[in-house]
Amino acid sequence: MKIIAVAGSSGEQGLKVVRELSRLGVKVRALIRNPLAADIAADFKKLNVEIIEVNFNNRDSLLKACSGVECMVSNLSGDRDVIMKVQVELLNACIAAGVKRFIPSAFAIDFNTVPVDKNRNLAILREFDHVLETAHIKSTTILTGAFADMLTGQAPFILFGLKKVIYFSNPDQKMDFTTRDNVAIYTAHAALDETTPRYLRISGDQVSARDLSAIMTKIEGKKFKLLKLGSISGLEIVIMVFKRMSGGNGGKYPIWQGFQYMHNMFAGLGKFTELDNHRYQGIQWTPLESILRSHFNPSGKNAIRKTRS
Numbered sequence: 001m002k003i004i005a006v007a008g009s010s011g012e013q014g015l016k017v018v019r020e021l022s023r024l025g026v027k028v029r030a031l032i033r034n035p036l037a038a039d040i041a042a043d044f045k046k047l048n049v050e051i052i053e054v055n056f057n058n059r060d061s062l063l064k065a066c067s068g069v070e071c072m073v074s075n076l077s078g079d080r081d082v083i084m085k086v087q088v089e090l091l092n093a094c095i096a097a098g099v100k101r102f103i104p105s106a107f108a109i110d111f112n113t114v115p116v117d118k119n120r121n122l123a124i125l126r127e128f129d130h131v132l133e134t135a136h137i138k139s140t141t142i143l144t145g146a147f148a149d150m151l152t153g154q155a156p157f158i159l160f161g162l163k164k165v166i167y168f169s170n171p172d173q174k175m176d177f178t179t180r181d182n183v184a185i186y187t188a189h190a191a192l193d194e195t196t197p198r199y200l201r202i203s204g205d206q207v208s209a210r211d212l213s214a215i216m217t218k219i220e221g222k223k224f225k226l227l228k229l230g231s232i233s234g235l236e237i238v239i240m241v242f243k244r245m246s247g248g249n250g251g252k253y254p255i256w257q258g259f260q261y262m263h264n265m266f267a268g269l270g271k272f273t274e275l276d277n278h279r280y281q282g283i284q285w286t287p288l289e290s291i292l293r294s295h296f297n298p299s300g301k302n303a304i305r306k307t308r309s
Contacts, residue, residue: 001026001027002026002027002192003027003029003050003068003069003070004021004028004071004191004192005028005065005072005073005099006018006021006028006030006031007054007074007075007090008031008075008076008105009030009031009075010030010037010040011077012180013075013107013180013183013184014030014075016180016183016184017073017075017184017187018030018044018047018049019043019184020185021188021191021192022049023188024188024192026192028048029050029051029065029069030049030051030052031054032051033054033056034053036051056086056089056090059093062089062090062093063093063096066090066094066096066097066099067097069099070099070100071100071102071103071191071192072090072094072099072103073191074087074090074102074103074104075105076090076105077105080127083105083124083125083127083128084127084131088128091104091135091137094137095135095136095137099137100137100138101137101139101140101194102132102135102137102138102139102140103139103140103142103187103191104128104129104141106143107144107147107183107187108122108146108270109122109261109264109270109271109272110143110201110270110271111123111125111126111143111270112129113269113270113271115269118260118263118269119257119263119264120257120260121260122264122270129141139198140190140197141199142183142187142199142200142202143199143200143201143202144176144178144183144201144202145175145177145178145202145204146175146176146177146178146265147177147183148178148179148180148204148205148286148288148291151177151212151288151291151292152291155258155261157209157212157262158212158216158224159227160216162227163222163224163225164224164227165210165212165224165225166227166228166229167210167227167228167229167266168229168230168231168232168262168263168266168267169228169266169267171208171210171213172208172209172210173208173209174268174271175206175207175208175266175271176205176206178202178203178204178205178285179204179286179291181286182285182286183202185283186280186283190279190280200276200279201272201276202275202276203275203277204288205286205288206272207288209266210226211288212224215289215292216292218289219293219296232263232266232267235259235263236263238259239256239259239260239263242254242255242259243256
């Protein structure tokens with residue numbers, strides 16, 4: 001039986017990928033850097049997942065973890081040190097161990113169409129992608145748009161308490177969103193597909209700020225108005241100010257990095273023109289209305305849970 005390995009398997013997205021691969025009946029090897037929490041360890045044991053604790057700074061440890069693997073799925077998440085050091089070491093170990101295919105941790109909007117100075121994190125993903133171009137291994141980068149689940153509070157597109165939906169410049173600019181579950185399902189299928197192209201692009205739903213306003217109005221039964229926060233060029237100034245205030249750093253997700261993602265999406269940068277949604281049969285794509293309704297209005301009544309806006 002083919003072995004599909006998942007690096008970063010204890011993180012939120014990695015866990016979902018492991019579970020989807022197990023559901024498809026393949027042998028899964030979970031690469032972990034630290035001991036698993038008791039509930040995750042029990043879940044993996046129930047799924048017959050092989051668990052290997054790996055020292056990503058030790059070549060022999062990595063080679064052992066990659067031995068006999070058909071495809072490596074990376075869900076490593078972090079800043080440049082993780083993507084361009086840890087993930088590069090993982091890639092090199094896969095090549096040395098004879099792993100046939102590599103799927104990097106690059107679940108995002110299309111970084112190939114975003115200028116490198118417009119999004120720090122996407123520039124890092126593009127940098128790793130350039131490494132893949134010359135690597136002696138078949139690779140497939142899966143681009144997914146933004147995680148739709150983030151609209152339930154983490155990404156402030158919707159100001160729930162104020163009943164507003166924000167936008168910059170154009171309220172009709174379409175944006176790509178895909179749920180974490182859909183990303184995991186698609187990734188699991190791609191890991192088993194030996195014929196995948198260099199890039200795959202998926203989008204569970206494509207909506208604008210105006211669409212989000214209509215969706216939230218429908219869910220709550222009260223009007224969610226559009227709120228223009230300025231222009232794209234004005235947002236660029238805000239990003240520059242916050243970036244200078246933080247010294248240009250600020251960790252993995254400083255506030256200016258979040259603004260960069262919003263800038264890209266509202267400017268139409270990274271937007272998909274063609275999709276590969278139909279490559280695998282049977283995937284039910286979750287629309288944004290469904291995820292917003294189930295999270296904020298689980299009883300079906302007009303009462304949205306309180307959440308930070």
